[in-house]
Amino acid sequence: MRLDVVSIFPEYLAPLDLSLIGTARRQGLLDLHVHQLRDFTHDRHQTVDDTPYGGGAGMVMKVQPWAEALDHVVSQADPGASTTADVARPRLIVPGPGGAPFTQAMARELAAEPWLAFACGRYEGIDERVYEHARADLGLRVDVVSLGDYVLNGGEVAVLAMVEAIARLVPGVIGNAESLVEESHEDGLLEYPVYTKPAVWQWDPADGRESVSRDVPPVLLSGDHGRIATWRHQQRLERTAARRPDLLHTSAALGAEGLADADFRIATPGDLGELLTLTRACWLTEAMVNESFEIPPLHETSESLAASVGEWDTYVLRAGGRLVGSVRGRAVDGVWHIGRLMVAPDLEGRGLGRWLLERIEALAPPEATGFHLVTGALSERNQRLYRKAGYRRLPSAEVPGTVELVKRRR
Numbered sequence: 001m002r003l004d005v006v007s008i009f010p011e012y013l014a015p016l017d018l019s020l021i022g023t024a025r026r027q028g029l030l031d032l033h034v035h036q037l038r039d040f041t042h043d044r045h046q047t048v049d050d051t052p053y054g055g056g057a058g059m060v061m062k063v064q065p066w067a068e069a070l071d072h073v074v075s076q077a078d079p080g081a082s083t084t085a086d087v088a089r090p091r092l093i094v095p096g097p098g099g100a101p102f103t104q105a106m107a108r109e110l111a112a113e114p115w116l117a118f119a120c121g122r123y124e125g126i127d128e129r130v131y132e133h134a135r136a137d138l139g140l141r142v143d144v145v146s147l148g149d150y151v152l153n154g155g156e157v158a159v160l161a162m163v164e165a166i167a168r169l170v171p172g173v174i175g176n177a178e179s180l181v182e183e184s185h186e187d188g189l190l191e192y193p194v195y196t197k198p199a200v201w202q203w204d205p206a207d208g209r210e211s212v213s214r215d216v217p218p219v220l221l222s223g224d225h226g227r228i229a230t231w232r233h234q235q236r237l238e239r240t241a242a243r244r245p246d247l248l249h250t251s252a253a254l255g256a257e258g259l260a261d262a263d264f265r266i267a268t269p270g271d272l273g274e275l276l277t278l279t280r281a282c283w284l285t286e287a288m289v290n291e292s293f294e295i296p297p298l299h300e301t302s303e304s305l306a307a308s309v310g311e312w313d314t315y316v317l318r319a320g321g322r323l324v325g326s327v328r329g330r331a332v333d334g335v336w337h338i339g340r341l342m343v344a345p346d347l348e349g350r351g352l353g354r355w356l357l358e359r360i361e362a363l364a365p366p367e368a369t370g371f372h373l374v375t376g377a378l379s380e381r382n383q384r385l386y387r388k389a390g391y392r393r394l395p396s397a398e399v400p401g402t403v404e405l406v407k408r409r410r
């Protein structure tokens, strides 16, 4: 991975020569280049800032040195490295308190990029035309990214934090890749408490008070891996609830274990408003994928949805008080018809669809001998889920633009 950082304080980035990141650089896993913004000025004082148009306090970083610095970074593309457009240009990250929050998910996304460039602002920030130049003239993808809801003096500290979080996810940088799996934020929960030897630690206060013995929780010494895993998971939930309750809304619905706490039940009139919203959100994606807006769920109204709840067994999945999924079923001539399987778009890819499918199959009446589903002919993702669950596609479908899938009940 190539990293370019532009700053008026290149020395600020010196810690990136230390520890695991430094080792990764020496091993050639990370190719880091730090550029002095002042090298791209043309006046005697190497001026990088000026007063803001429209008045106001502070100074603004000038467009000219920034544009030249970015032109220089982009010109470093190695023509032999690859011919793809992605590698020929860096993705530009501009740290800023007004940016999208930097998260573990973003670190993971950025760790997959072959080339990142960082522009460290100072003063009141960078002239807006620098962003326009990067996007429009250099063809860069530009993301403004915030370390948190507070204001730093400059982007360098943010870049240090981001590069460390990103680089440790680059394959080979951390020797034991397994240590990355169970960390805080990897699946929306915080990490469990950790302990090392000795199992009993004694503190003898100098003021004559009684000594205190602090023990490692006995379950960790039990050798029973099942119990240890359960204890750790419980600790993660408790710790997250205590320190970051905001995370539990989504993380409660992440894995099958979390779902045990989630509320899966028959839809009631009180669910219909949110169900209509979820239906529109989910089928808008389907409409885009299938290049058609003639999809019935997209045209559902409050009234038609309320009527359908009388005709189908409609189930809703709630986690952290929020409607995160739904599915429905009805028996017709001994076949359990499954429909409207939906997962909130921000929670896709976490196994919720598979879970809902298993649940609705299990709710089929005893006399049902098989299952039946309809999905968009171009809905690759849905079709993959159903194929994996053992469904096979019928040679033809009643409605053009759809496919019908069936599975025998075991």
Ligand SMILES: C[S@@+](CC[C@H](N)C(=O)[O-])C[C@H]1O[C@@H](n2cnc3c(N)ncnc32)[C@H](O)[C@@H]1O
Pocket: 094, 095, 096, 097, 098, 119, 120, 121, 122, 123, 124, 125, 126, 145, 146, 147, 148, 149, 150, 151, 152, 153, 154, 155, 156, 158
């Ligand atoms: C004093 S700040 C400028 C703040 C700017 N006037 C505003 O209100 O958005 C100077 C520089 O520090 C960096 N910075 C400050 N807070 C940051 C944060 N929370 N995350 C990332 N970068 C930050 C950015 O590079 C910013 O351009």
